[in-house]
Every structure is written in C-alpha cells, then in structure tokens.
Amino acid sequence: GRLAVLISGGGSNLRALLDACEDPEYGCEVVLVIADRHGCAGIDHAAEAGIDTAVLAVTDFPSREEWDQALASRLTESSPDLVVSAGFLKILGSAVLSAFPGLIVNTHNSLLPSFPGIHGPRDALDYGVKIAGATLFVVDEGMDTGQILAQCAVEVLEDDTEEVLLERIKAAERAQLVRTVGSMMRDGWRVEGRRAFLNARP
Numbered sequence: 002g003r004l005a006v007l008i009s010g011g012g013s014n015l016r017a018l019l020d021a022c023e024d025p026e027y028g029c030e031v032v033l034v035i036a037d038r039h040g041c042a043g044i045d046h047a048a049e050a051g052i053d054t055a056v057l058a059v060t061d062f063p064s065r066e067e068w069d070q071a072l073a074s075r076l077t078e079s080s081p082d083l084v085v086s087a088g089f090l091k092i093l094g095s096a097v098l099s100a101f102p103g104l105i106v107n108t109h110n111s112l113l114p115s116f117p118g119i120h121g122p123r124d125a126l127d128y129g130v131k132i133a134g135a136t137l138f139v140v141d142e143g144m145d146t147g148q149i150l151a152q153c154a155v156e157v158l159e160d161d162t163e164e165v166l167l168e169r170i171k172a173a174e175r176a177q178l179v180r181t182v183g184s185m186m187r188d189g190w191r192v193e194g195r196r197a198f199l200n201a202r203p
C-alpha cells in the first residue's frame with residue numbers, strides 16, 4: 002500500500018511506520034510526508050530517507066480553503082492508498098476529505114470518545130482515569146469523531162506525570178498504528194454506520 006503521512010511534530014509515529022516499511026513483508030511504502038509547519042523534525046528525517054516531502058503551512062496561504070485545496074492536490078499527486086494523519090494538528094477541510102473519502106486515518110492519544118483534542122493524556126490524568134490509551138480512527142469532518150479502527154490501553158500509575166504517561170501511551174500508540182495500517186493494507190477494512198471492521202472488504 003502507498004501511504005501518505007501528515008505530521009506536525011516530532012514524527013515518532015512516522016518513524017515507526019518508516020521502520021516497518023523496511024520489511025518487504027509489511028507491504029507498505031511511505032510515498033509522501035507533509036508537515037503543516039516549518040521546522041518539524043519528522044520532515045528532515047523523511048527527506049534524509051529519500052522520501053518526497055512538502056511543508057504546507059496554513060499561514061503561507063491566503064485562506065484556509067486554499068491551504069486545504071493545496072493539501073488535496075499535493076496528496077492526490079502521490080496517489081496514496083491511505084492517508085495517515087500521525088500527530089497532525091490541523092482539522093482537514095472538505096477538499097481533502099472529499100478527495101480521499103474514508104481513506105484518511107488519524108491516531109489520537111486517548112481512548113475516544115473520552116478526551117478528544119490536543120491534551121488527551123493531560124486531560125486523562127486530570128480526570129483521574131486508571132486506564133488511558135490510544136485510538137486509530139477514520140477521519141471525518143469532526144474533531145476526533147470518526148469510526149474507531151483500533152484502540153489500545155495502558156495503565157495510569159499513581160506517580161505518573163503527564164510526560165511519563167504520554168510516553169507510555171505513545172509507545173503503545175506507535176505499535177498499534179503500524180499493526181493496524183499493515184492489516185488495513187493487507188486485509189482491507191469496512192465501515193458500517195458508526196462501526197469499522199478490520200479484515201473486511203466493503
């Protein structure tokens with residue numbers, strides 16, 4: 002499967018995917034990495050690995066719509082089988098969503114529908130839950146609202162700080178992302194109403 006990856010940050014999820022792609026058995030290839038801001042460490046890493054990269058910052062465009070349009074065209078050029086939003090902090094607009102209907106997944110560092118938004122682990126800690134985790138879901142127009150493809154849980158320990166919990170979640174999250182994307186590309190998936198099924202064809 003051809004993967005296009007969207008990032009905003011360090012790109013540890015991207016790195017995990019790139020590592021997995023080294024193994025031919027994994028059956029996937031990262032064909033494009035796009036960042037929504039300048040200076041993401043993940044972009045340099047991808048460029049060094051010889052992957053096609055682009056930085057499309059909203060502030061470089063006259064409007065949000067034009068940014069979304071540019072993102073859609075750049076993605077379309079690389080003809081991905083799946084767009085993986087891996088720590089991408091912008092909500093995708095209608096141009097991108099309609100160019101890849103049901104073909105964009107996002108990984109989030111909480112057990113949705115609890116704690117959507119950019120502070121999942123902190124909000125989980127503040128709430129006092131004993132189990133936290135990560136969710137891979139199909140992107141729709143909402144924020145962290147799409148159909149859930151996979152979830153993994155980690156324990157919240159008594160002396161956890163936000164940083165420690167975040168790292169525990171991220172380790173599980175990376176493994177889940179690699180495993181689930183591989184399964185989707187190999188064995189397909191299907192969405193029916195609110196539910197998503199792995200190892201299934203539409």
Ligand code: GRF
Pocket residue numbers: 008009010011012013014015087088089108109110111171174
């Ligand atoms: C991930 O934990 C993701 O859930 C959140 O941001 C983090 C991205 O990390 N939205 P990285 O850039 O892949 O290291």
